[in-house]
Amino acid sequence: MKQYKIPNATIKRLPLYHRYFQFLKDSDKKKISSTELAEAVQVDSATIRRDFSYFGSLGKRGYGYEVEPMLEFFKKLLNQDKTSQVALVGVGNLGNALLNYNFSQTNNIKIAVAFDKNPQIIGQKINDVPILDTEKLAETIQNQEIxxxxxxxxxxxxxxxxxxxxxxxxxxxxxxxxLRISTPPTVRVHNVDLANELQTLIYFLDNYR
Ligand SMILES: NC(=O)c1ccc[n+]([C@@H]2O[C@H](COP(=O)([O-])OP(=O)(O)OC[C@H]3O[C@@H](n4cnc5c(N)ncnc54)[C@H](O)[C@@H]3O)[C@@H](O)[C@H]2O)c1
Structure with a gap:
């Protein structure tokens, strides 16, 4: 499979498809029509068909999608069998919230360790995740292969x-x-900015309703 040909927008939708097929399996559904799927994930069916076409023929035209094989397919694609261990640096307001959340809905991502420089919280645990001194960052990340x-x-x-x-x-x-941090090209950075997201949402509401 030539992953590099797949558009970023498609890749971003893969977890959404995976989560929905998991939901269908949990609800004992065996099959879903493409119209139902489009409505549920709020992506139009032409886009879904195009997304799926990058991975060969998933589902038959006019028949819909069988839940079990689709779920297995997305599980493999997203490497759901392997748990990705993640580190978190900065256990303040936001760090605390993320540690308490710890991606409990997704079974393949887990914050394994957190770092801070504040001596008052170093040595504590939040939601079972240990908070270590940032001095230990390099050593721990290398040892735990994060x-x-x-x-x-x-x-x-x-x-x-x-x-x-x-x-x-x-x-x-x-x-x-x-801050837009600089890193070497081999390191991928994704920025999360809630203010930006809200501003974009408001812009759409103001201009496209
Ligand atoms: N992207 C968003 O939507 C969004 C939303 C809220 C906050 N933020 C940003 O997230 C960051 C954290 O916000 P917050 O409200 O949790 O801040 P906070 O001040 O509550 O927490 C920051 C934590 O980082 C620790 N820290 C500082 N320097 C460190 C270092 N060198 N090594 C390790 N730990 C260090 C501090 O001890 C503190 O515990 C800020 O940059 C804030 O602007 C982003």
């Missing part, structure tokens, strides 16, 4: 921590800080 980190430190420390993460061998950073 590839992905969530960055929830204040903007003024974000680049410094990102550099430490890169140095430790991290391959992907989910950056919540407002």
């Amino acid at each position: 590839d992905v980190a969530i960055l929830t430190v204040p903007a003024n420390n974000a680049q410094k921590v990102a550099d430490e993460l890169v140095q430790a061998g991290i391959k992907g950073i989910l950056n919540f800080s407002p």
Whole structure:
């Protein structure tokens, strides 16, 4: 399968399809029509067909999709059998919320360890995740073979921590800080900005209703 030919927008929708087929399986549904699927995931059926076409022929025209094989397909594609261990740096308000959430709805992502520099919280656990001193960052990430980190430190420390993460061998950073961090091209950074999302939503409401 030539993954590099698949558009980013399609890749971003894969977890959505996976989650919905899991939901159907949990509800004992065996089959779903393409119209029902389109309505449920709120993606039009032409886009769904195009998305699926990148992976060969999934489902038959006019027949819909069989839940079990589709779920197995997305599980494999998204590597659901392997749990990705994630590190989190910066256990403040946002870090706390993410640790308490800890992706409990997805069984293949888990924050395994958190780091902070505040001596008052180092050594504690949140939702069973240990909070370690940032001094231990490189050693722990290497020992636990962690590839992905969530960055929830204040903007003024974000680049410094990102550099430490890169140095430790991290391959992907989910950056919540407002700073656009610089990393080598081999490290992928995804920025999460709730204010941006809200502004975009409001813009759409104002202009396209
Ligand atoms: N993307 C979003 O939508 C969004 C939403 C809210 C907050 N934020 C951003 O997330 C970040 C965290 O916000 P918050 O409200 O949780 O802040 P906070 O001040 O409550 O927490 C920051 C934590 O980072 C720790 N820290 C600081 N420097 C560190 C370092 N060098 N190594 C390890 N730990 C360090 C602090 O000790 C503290 O525990 C900020 O950059 C904020 O702007 C983003």
